[in-house]
Amino acid sequence: MSNTTTTKPAESGRGGIHLPSTLSHVISDLGKNGIFLALIAVVVLFSITTNGILLRPQNISNLIVQNGYILILAIGMVLVIVAGHIDLSVGSIAAFIGAVSGVFAVTWGLPWWLAIILSLAIGGLVGAWQGFWIAYVGIPAFIVTLAGMLIFRGLALITLGNSNIGSFPAEYRALGNGFINFPIETGPRSQIDPVTLIIGAVAIVALIVQQIRTRNGRLKYGQDVEPTLWFFGKLVFIVIGIGFFTYALSTFKGVPVTLIVLAALVLIYGVIANRSVFGRHIYAIGGNRRAAQLSGVKTKSVDFWLFVNMGLLAALAGLVFTARLNLAGPKAGDGFELEAISAAFIGGAAVQGGIGTISGAIIGGLIIGVLNNGMSIMGIGIEWQQAVKGLVLLLAVAFDVYNKRRSGGAAH
Amino acid sequence: MTTNILEMRSITKTFPGVKALSNVTLEVARGEVHAICGENGAGKSTLMKVLSGVYPHGTYEGDIVFEDEVVEFRDIRDSESKGIVIIHQELALSPYLSIAENIFLNNEVKGPFGLIDWNATNLEAKKLLARVGLSENPTTRILDIGVGKQQLVEIAKALSKEVKLLILDEPTAALNDSDSDHLLDLILHLKGQGITSIIISHKLNEIKKIADSVTVIRDGKTIETIRRAEVTEDRIIKGMVGRDLEHRYPDHTPHIGEEVLRVEKWTAHHPQDPSRVIVDDVDLTVHAGEIVGIAGLMGAGRTEFAMSLFGHSYGSRISGRVFKRGKEIKTRTVPEAIRNGIAYATEDRKTYGLNLIEDIKRNISMASLEKLVSLGLVNDNEEYKVANEYKSSMNIKAPTVLARTGQLSGGNQQKVVLSKWIYSDPDVLILDEPTRGIDVGAKYEIYTIINRLAAEGKAIIVISSELPELLGICDRVYALSEGRITGQMPVADATPEALLKLMTLEKQR
Numbered sequence: 001m002s003n004t005t006t007t008k009p010a011e012s013g014r015g016g017i018h019l020p021s022t023l024s025h026v027i028s029d030l031g032k033n034g035i036f037l038a039l040i041a042v043v044v045l046f047s048i049t050t051n052g053i054l055l056r057p058q059n060i061s062n063l064i065v066q067n068g069y070i071l072i073l074a075i076g077m078v079l080v081i082v083a084g085h086i087d088l089s090v091g092s093i094a095a096f097i098g099a100v101s102g103v104f105a106v107t108w109g110l111p112w113w114l115a116i117i118l119s120l121a122i123g124g125l126v127g128a129w130q131g132f133w134i135a136y137v138g139i140p141a142f143i144v145t146l147a148g149m150l151i152f153r154g155l156a157l158i159t160l161g162n163s164n165i166g167s168f169p170a171e172y173r174a175l176g177n178g179f180i181n182f183p184i185e186t187g188p189r190s191q192i193d194p195v196t197l198i199i200g201a202v203a204i205v206a207l208i209v210q211q212i213r214t215r216n217g218r219l220k221y222g223q224d225v226e227p228t229l230w231f232f233g234k235l236v237f238i239v240i241g242i243g244f245f246t247y248a249l250s251t252f253k254g255v256p257v258t259l260i261v262l263a264a265l266v267l268i269y270g271v272i273a274n275r276s277v278f279g280r281h282i283y284a285i286g287g288n289r290r291a292a293q294l295s296g297v298k299t300k301s302v303d304f305w306l307f308v309n310m311g312l313l314a315a316l317a318g319l320v321f322t323a324r325l326n327l328a329g330p331k332a333g334d335g336f337e338l339e340a341i342s343a344a345f346i347g348g349a350a351v352q353g354g355i356g357t358i359s360g361a362i363i364g365g366l367i368i369g370v371l372n373n374g375m376s377i378m379g380i381g382i383e384w385q386q387a388v389k390g391l392v393l394l395l396a397v398a399f400d401v402y403n404k405r406r407s408g409g410a411a412h
Numbered sequence: 413m414t415t416n417i418l419e420m421r422s423i424t425k426t427f428p429g430v431k432a433l434s435n436v437t438l439e440v441a442r443g444e445v446h447a448i449c450g451e452n453g454a455g456k457s458t459l460m461k462v463l464s465g466v467y468p469h470g471t472y473e474g475d476i477v478f479e480d481e482v483v484e485f486r487d488i489r490d491s492e493s494k495g496i497v498i499i500h501q502e503l504a505l506s507p508y509l510s511i512a513e514n515i516f517l518n519n520e521v522k523g524p525f526g527l528i529d530w531n532a533t534n535l536e537a538k539k540l541l542a543r544v545g546l547s548e549n550p551t552t553r554i555l556d557i558g559v560g561k562q563q564l565v566e567i568a569k570a571l572s573k574e575v576k577l578l579i580l581d582e583p584t585a586a587l588n589d590s591d592s593d594h595l596l597d598l599i600l601h602l603k604g605q606g607i608t609s610i611i612i613s614h615k616l617n618e619i620k621k622i623a624d625s626v627t628v629i630r631d632g633k634t635i636e637t638i639r640r641a642e643v644t645e646d647r648i649i650k651g652m653v654g655r656d657l658e659h660r661y662p663d664h665t666p667h668i669g670e671e672v673l674r675v676e677k678w679t680a681h682h683p684q685d686p687s688r689v690i691v692d693d694v695d696l697t698v699h700a701g702e703i704v705g706i707a708g709l710m711g712a713g714r715t716e717f718a719m720s721l722f723g724h725s726y727g728s729r730i731s732g733r734v735f736k737r738g739k740e741i742k743t744r745t746v747p748e749a750i751r752n753g754i755a756y757a758t759e760d761r762k763t764y765g766l767n768l769i770e771d772i773k774r775n776i777s778m779a780s781l782e783k784l785v786s787l788g789l790v791n792d793n794e795e796y797k798v799a800n801e802y803k804s805s806m807n808i809k810a811p812t813v814l815a816r817t818g819q820l821s822g823g824n825q826q827k828v829v830l831s832k833w834i835y836s837d838p839d840v841l842i843l844d845e846p847t848r849g850i851d852v853g854a855k856y857e858i859y860t861i862i863n864r865l866a867a868e869g870k871a872i873i874v875i876s877s878e879l880p881e882l883l884g885i886c887d888r889v890y891a892l893s894e895g896r897i898t899g900q901m902p903v904a905d906a907t908p909e910a911l912l913k914l915m916t917l918e919k920q921r
Contacts, residue, residue: 217793218793218796220793221794222800223796224812271789274790274792275789275792276788276789276790277781277782277785277790280774280777280778280790283770283774284767284770284774287767287768287769287770288763288764288766288767290763290764291758291763291764291765291767291778292767292778293725293746294722294723294725294746294756294765295746295778295779295832296723296747296749296750296779297778298747350769354767354769354770355769
């Protein structure tokens with residue numbers, strides 16, 4: 001570059017509206033968010049094959065209520081996977097905690113809130129038990145949680161004593177079945193819930209404010225941000241999505257309590273993963289455990305608390321599931337671990353650890369949920385549903401591996 | 413038939429960007445013990461990999477003549493079938509299999525129906541063990557015998573393949589004195605049975621004891637081959653060192669201040685075998701603004717010393733005292749060491765230094781995240797700013813600080829590692845092989861950064877296997893041999909020859 005008088009090229013990606021750079025940004029962004037596109041593709045596909053039934057308010061509500069506990073588990077699971085571990089025991093822990101909460105709330109008749117708090121605490125203790133063996137004794141998580149899968153399934157059966165525990169207090173049941181709903185009749189068979197619409201509006205405003213603040217913060221520090229047009233385009237798209245979703249809920253039964261719990265978890269864990277020291281250490285350990293250790297990361301302590309957290313979330317999933325069925329039974333939580341693990345991997349988590357996001361795991365879980373609901377509406381049998389879900393998992397990870405090999409090749 | 417069993421003629425081997433061997437010639441006479449000497453990275457191991465077919469024919473230039481015939485090996489099996497067997501520094505034995513199983517691995521003694529005849533296997537193994545002077549039961553697991561005996565099992569395995577030319581890469585590096593003596597005797601004994609040996613070794617007294625001739629290699633070139641009668645330590649050392657030292661190191665005027673770090677009687681044992689002393693009673697001091705070098709050959713305990721000091725990251729039964737500015741400090745865990753102002757940039761940055769799938773920004777903040785925390789959360793805008801400051805001050809060549817460190821060149825990766833530790837604001841920086849695998853231009857940049865840090869008053873320890881590097885950038889150099897400090901000298905008085913003498917000084921036997 002001998003030309004010393006070159007003018008500075010037009011600042012790309014610094015705010016201003018600039019079409020070609022916007023386009024290139026859109027393409028690279030879409031490439032990075034392939035999983036989100038996959039979710040849209042699956043939704044579109046099943047909307048067509050079910051003649052739009054999939055997008056009816058009731059089914060949208062069901063999507064959350066029927067998959068809420070998988071999504072809760074996926075949040076914990078993706079962090080476990082990022083640190084390079086796995087947890088096979090979450091289904092059994094969910095069953096065990098469901099049974100324990102039945103004893104507290106039904107058999108002993110404790111107040112519903114005390115039953116929930118005690119159950120969550122026991123979930124944390126279960127996690128601490130597993131975390132101890134993994135972090136401080138050094139037994140691979142695969143083995144410890146495989147053992148846990150058997151141990152806690154067994155304890156669930158022992159707690160239940162060969163029967164179901166049922167008929168939970170209404171407040172407890174709300175966790176899985178409840179809705180925030182104050183309907184106004186709008187016609188003979190139609191209604192709308194203004195409270196749901198208000199919650200949706202607040203969420204939209206909060207999202208817009210948060211996005212713009214983040215963007216302005218980055219601009220202040222001179223970071224590259226996405227072009228203005230694309231930024232607002234995306235925001236509008238997301239706002240329309242939330243708007244449609246909220247409207248659909250408001251015309252059915254309102255906002256499911258499960259959705260409120262889930263939204264809170266996504267917010268909290270999103271911040272933990274990206275902005276807390278603990279979260280950063282999880283990624284550091286997964287990327288290179290030895291390097292993290294030699295940079296002062298207390299790897300054992302991080303591993304331990306990671307499993308305590310997983311135990312807590314597995315307990316919460318168990319409560320939500322039990323509340324929905326209004327029954328603590330021996331088959332509860334069967335196969336949950338596999339759906340949660342699938343959600344994390346479909347959502348882009350790497351098998352070797354170090355890579356994975358909360359939002360990716362949620363989207364992965366939603367893809368599984370849409371597959372479940374869509375195929376059920378179409379009347380496809382459970383056997384084919386299993387096979388299709390297996391294939392989707394395989395293809396998602398294969399796509400990821402292929403992508404990585406390509407980018408790895410480009411690096412050399 | 414000539415008297416030479418092996419002639420390697422004008423061997424040239426190039427790796428991307430590096431000429432590892434250039435026109436190397438090696439002639440080994442039938443029935444002799446031939447030693448190959450050279451500094452770390454001189455090309456000895458590469459030459460032996462060419463010879464044994466690890467680098468197959470076609471990936472190098474030049475000819476290999478073995479027993480008067482030009483050979484073109486495709487792989488190790490090919491060279492073994494001709495009777496060339498190499499025993500690597502890291503033994504290639506399977507710990508959970510028996511001695512006999514290891515000896516006949518991939519060369520099994522078969523009975524009827526192609527099944528393994530275990531009786532014959534164990535009987536043959538017993539005979540081979542007797543030839544190397546081992547009386548162990550052939551069904552003993554490898555795990556249950558010591559390293560010295562494992563080395564002998566490797567030789568027995570070589571004998572089972574009817575070896576004509578035995579290559580031993582640093583065979584005594586991991587052995588104690590009596591095991592070493594036994595091994596050297598065995599090599600001489602095998603020579604009596606007509607087996608030719610090539611031995612790669614740093615230990616000059618060993619070479620003097622058993623070698624009939626010595627070939628010295630330096631920078632991928634053959635310097636000379638010395639016959640037994642003419643072998644002296646000085647001559648070997650002179651051949652191994654001796655290169656142009658000018659203009660490869662930036663000027664450095666030391667401003668040495670108060671004593672910052674003092675280590676007393678630092679001792680560490682092997683993590684698995686606590687009876688072996690790896691770091692032996694080390695005393696060391698570093699002052700503010702001073703660059704202190706630690707010179708030592710492979711296996712001398714340089715890295716082990718640094719890692720045991722840095723949060724007890726290596727070793728067992730660690731003892732000794734550490735003082736910073738005269739006040740005793742503890743360094744039992746890595747966070748404690750960092751808190752006490754010690755930083756350690758590892759030797760192998762890809763395995764121990766960096767998170768290669770993460771970006772530059774997060775690698776730099778890794779050791780001092782708490783500095784970026786406000787209200788319990790990491791301020792990632794601030795993190796970005798910090799990373800950008802280091803990107804420009806350290807001249808890290810990357811499109812942005814969001815680039816993954818795995819995609820950077822070795823020199824730029826090293827700058828990221830240094831940034832990480834400088835950001836932790838240490839008083840003492842230990843740099844282990846800071847320029848390994850880095851091209852010449854980037855090396856100069858790293859040296860400049862080291863000088864800058866010293867000028868800012870940091871105490872710096874540089875560990876390096878390249879003597880010219882230590883002499884080029886340090887103010888004072890310690891020599892380490894077998895875990896012990898065998899001497900120290902100001903660089904002004906130091907010569908490569910004098911240092912190498914200290915580095916090869918062995919314990920009084």
